[in-house]
Every structure is written in structure tokens, then in C-alpha cells.
Amino acid sequence: MAENESIDxxxxxxxxxxxxxxxxxxxxxxxALKKRGRGRPGRGAAASQVIALRxxxxxxxxxxxRAAREHKTRSELIREALTALDA
Structure with missing residues (x-):
């Protein structure tokens, strides 16, 4: 093994x-390996779709x-903006 190998x-x-x-x-x-979740947890019962945005x-x-000011993620802010369109 090489010296100074590390993980995280x-x-x-x-x-x-x-x-x-x-x-x-x-x-x-x-x-047991198959039971492990892969990726991020879902947001609801239905599968979520990833959308690219430029x-x-x-x-x-x-x-x-704004995300820093409100202590939110980019995704949270975008979802809130989309929800506000229906209001």
C-alpha cells in the first residue's frame, strides 16, 4: 500500500x-446489498424527475x-417559485 492513503x-x-x-x-x-437505497431519497410517492435549467x-x-439569506437550497427556492405560480 502506498504511504498516506486515506478515505475522506x-x-x-x-x-x-x-x-x-x-x-x-x-x-x-x-x-442485504440490494435493499440499500441508491441516490437521494424521494420527495413523495411518485418518482421525481430531474430537469436541467440554464x-x-x-x-x-x-x-x-437568496438561498443563503433564507437558509435554503437552490432547489427549494425554485420549487417554491413554481408553487407560487399556482397561487
Missing amino acids: GVPVTEEQIEAWTAEAEHGFDVD LTPDEVAALDA
């Missing part, structure tokens, strides 16, 4: 590599400034 800033030890090797050689529970640098700066 945590050094990887020879003992950790040996434990991973033993786990892999023993075999994995495939059913914004100018000024629009992104305005969105980010």
Missing part, C-alpha cells in the same frame, strides 16, 4: 485492508444569495 481524510491502515479482504473472501449478503451567472448569483 482518514488514513487507511493495513489492518483495515486485511478486514476488507476477509469480508470480501467470506462473501457478501447479496439480498441560468446566467447573474441569475445563479442572485439565486445563491
Whole structure:
């Protein structure tokens, strides 16, 4: 192993590599692995769709400034704006 190898800033030890090797050689529970969620959690019962949106640098700066002021994400602000269209 190369010196100073790390995962998320945590050094990887020879003992950790040996434990991973033993786990892999023993075999994995495939059913347990399939049960793990992948990606971000859903927002409701129906599947969500990702939509690409092009914004100018000024629009992104305005969105980010408002998001910081309101302690929200870009997505939250955009969803709120869309909801406001129905009001």
C-alpha cells in the first residue's frame, strides 16, 4: 500500500485492508446489498424527475444569495417559485 492513503481524510491502515479482504473472501449478503437505497431519497410517492435549467451567472448569483439569506437550497427556492405560480 502506498504511504498516506486515506478515505475522506482518514488514513487507511493495513489492518483495515486485511478486514476488507476477509469480508470480501467470506462473501457478501447479496439480498442485504440490494435493499440499500441508491441516490437521494424521494420527495413523495411518485418518482421525481430531474430537469436541467440554464441560468446566467447573474441569475445563479442572485439565486445563491437568496438561498443563503433564507437558509435554503437552490432547489427549494425554485420549487417554491413554481408553487407560487399556482397561487
